[in-house]
Amino acid sequence: MVLHTxxxxxxxxxAGIDYDRVTIKRNPSVPVLYEEALLHEEGTVISSAGALVxxxxxxxxxxxxxKRIVDxxxxxxxxxxxxxxxxxxxxxxxxxxxRAVDYLNTHKRLYVFDGFAGWDKKYRIKIRxxxxxxxxxxxxxxxxxxxxNEELENFGTPDxxxxxxxxxxxxxxxxxxxSSTSVAINFKRREMVILGTEYAGEMKKGIxxxxxxxxxxxxxxxxxxxxxxxxxxxxVTVFFGLSGTGKTxxxxxPARHLIGDDEHCWSDDGIFNIEGGCYAKxxxxxxxxEPAIFNAIRFGSVLENVALDxxxxxxxxxxDSLTENTRCAYPIDFIPNxxxxxxxxxxxNIILLTCDAFGVLPPVSKLTSGQAMYHFISGYTxxxxxxxxxxxxxxxxxxxxxxxxxxxxxxxKYATMLAEKMAKHKANAxxxxxxxxxxxxxxxxxxxxxxTRAILDSIHSGELANAEYEPFEVFNIDIPxxxxxxxxxxxxxxxxxQGSQEEFSKSLNKVARMFQENFKTYEDEASTETLDASPFxxx
Numbered sequence: 001m002v003l004h005t006x007x008x009x010x011x012x013x014x015a016g017i018d019y020d021r022v023t024i025k026r027n028p029s030v031p032v033l034y035e036e037a038l039l040h041e042e043g044t045v046i047s048s049a050g051a052l053v054x055x056x057x058x059x060x061x062x063x064x065x066x067k068r069i070v071d072x073x074x075x076x077x078x079x080x081x082x083x084x085x086x087x088x089x090x091x092x093x094x095x096x097x098x099r100a101v102d103y104l105n106t107h108k109r110l111y112v113f114d115g116f117a118g119w120d121k122k123y124r125i126k127i128r129x130x131x132x133x134x135x136x137x138x139x140x141x142x143x144x145x146x147x148x149n150e151e152l153e154n155f156g157t158p159d160x161x162x163x164x165x166x167x168x169x170x171x172x173x174x175x176x177x178x179s180s181t182s183v184a185i186n187f188k189r190r191e192m193v194i195l196g197t198e199y200a201g202e203m204k205k206g207i208x209x210x211x212x213x214x215x216x217x218x219x220x221x222x223x224x225x226x227x228x229x230x231x232x233x234x235x236v237t238v239f240f241g242l243s244g245t246g247k248t249x250x251x252x253x254p255a256r257h258l259i260g261d262d263e264h265c266w267s268d269d270g271i272f273n274i275e276g277g278c279y280a281k282x283x284x285x286x287x288x289x290e291p292a293i294f295n296a297i298r299f300g301s302v303l304e305n306v307a308l309d310x311x312x313x314x315x316x317x318x319x320d321s322l323t324e325n326t327r328c329a330y331p332i333d334f335i336p337n338x339x340x341x342x343x344x345x346x347x348x349n350i351i352l353l354t355c356d357a358f359g360v361l362p363p364v365s366k367l368t369s370g371q372a373m374y375h376f377i378s379g380y381t382x383x384x385x386x387x388x389x390x391x392x393x394x395x396x397x398x399x400x401x402x403x404x405x406x407x408x409x410x411x412x413k414y415a416t417m418l419a420e421k422m423a424k425h426k427a428n429a430x431x432x433x434x435x436x437x438x439x440x441x442x443x444x445x446x447x448x449x450x451x452t453r454a455i456l457d458s459i460h461s462g463e464l465a466n467a468e469y470e471p472f473e474v475f476n477i478d479i480p481x482x483x484x485x486x487x488x489x490x491x492x493x494x495x496x497x498q499g500s501q502e503e504f505s506k507s508l509n510k511v512a513r514m515f516q517e518n519f520k521t522y523e524d525e526a527s528t529e530t531l532d533a534s535p536f537x538x539x
Contacts, residue, residue, distance in 0.1 A: 054304055063197055280293045
């Protein structure tokens with residue numbers, strides 16, 4: 001009679017994993033995962049820097065249109081159903097679950113990683129990942145918080161389990177399926193099932209989606225798509241910003257300690273990082289531009305979908321032939337100035353970053369509570385010509401709470417919690433434009449990084465909290481008259497505008513209308529204080 005481990009019995013009883021046929025490897029070491037990936041996953045190599053280079057197949061990014069949340073009585077009333085959160089029936093979830101397990105059972109070996117989401121032990125949840133690819137397990141080993149030997153021994157039953165059968169497609173003819181890809185979350189069963197995509201980022205963002213529900217709905221803790229750092233005096237700053245706004249660069253300040261680069265929670269005790277690692281973009285990466293990230297790419301890191309020289313194994317970070325979304329996942333302690341454990345006190349400053357390519361928003365403005373909620377829900381930035389095919393003029397982009405694809409509750413719920421915590425802990429909120437001032441992209445120059453850094457230094461020193469301000473039209477936000485290290489005329493977009501004043505007014509009103517149009521989606525549940533912060537167009 002074959003004796004089975006407690007893990008094998010649990011996976012057999014709960015999920016139907018065939019423990020008599022499948023060898024299950026739990027929390028393998030990094031060298032073992034390298035060996036397994038190199039032996040069994042075609043195309044996997046080691047880069048010259050020592051990172052594992054893996055490929056995710058056809059899917060090189062997330063598939064938001066294929067994400068589903070199970071419609072079940074316990075959670076359904078809280079969920080913000082609509083374009084972000086699409087319903088799946090419990091029956092269809094079980095069809096996909098069965099399909100995933102059947103596929104996993106065809107493998108001779110499966111890998112399991114047990115780890116944690118959330119550095120605050122009061123709120124952390126136990127995550128189990130079951131996958132057929134060693135690459136996926138090494139990825140999640142880097143992205144989750146790694147347990148000590150004692151914690152692993154006493155891990156017990158996980159709070160949430162991912163079954164990653166991404167190599168195998170979903171059945172397109174199953175009710176509700178729109179493609180052969182399915183990423184489904186079931187809060188009742190506390191499970192996530194992945195079919196039809198091998199992109200590892202689905203697991204990372206799946207757990208973030210889970211935290212975006214559990215933390216606010218069950219624990220009263222605010223979940224945030226943000227980075228965070230800490231000064232020498234213990235002051236914490238939280239950064240929000242979409243791609244291209246400078247969030248990663250600005251939060252990786254050598255004079256401050258990095259708490260985390262992407263996902264955080266704000267509890268009654270302060271800020272804590274959800275993750276145990278970082279997932280950095282690699283396109284055009286260099287040691288000169290991003291030394292901390294560049295040097296974190298070494299043995300233990302996972303490089304995704306990069307091109308490299310077949311002989312030297314040197315990675316060409318400028319090569320986007322496979323995808324522009326080349327990535328690297330590495331443990332956060334690979335960053336020299338990371339703060340371990342990744343927790344901090346209540347934030348003193350909340351930074352909302354935007355890259356305004358129309359050139360009408362000020363480089364920095366101080367926000368009221370209502371304005372902070374409005375701009376947090378709006379999540380505004382712009383795409384500029386040259387960044388994507390077909391973009392010939394600046395194009396506005398809005399993403400609620402700076403992370404719409406991962407929201408589970410209505411954006412106003414997160415915004416209200418943010419405003420309440422800001423008020424309780426006397427945090428200041430700032431809107432910083434890292435984009436263009438003086439004219440639109442192609443006409444004027446982008447705000448120099450040295451000016452943005454000078455603005456942040458003035459915020460951190462307390463200079464801007466005590467500065468003299470003047471009102472800025474239409475958006476009704478306050479802009480400082482002086483900032484150390486920044487020319488006075490640069491601070492007011494109208495004064496800095498290189499064209500006619502009529503042209504500036506026209507551009508400003510155009511951007512304001514975009515905000516108003518976008519916000520119609522959220523008006524039904526938005527608070528009066530939030531709605532009052534909407535831009536007011538003067539004709």
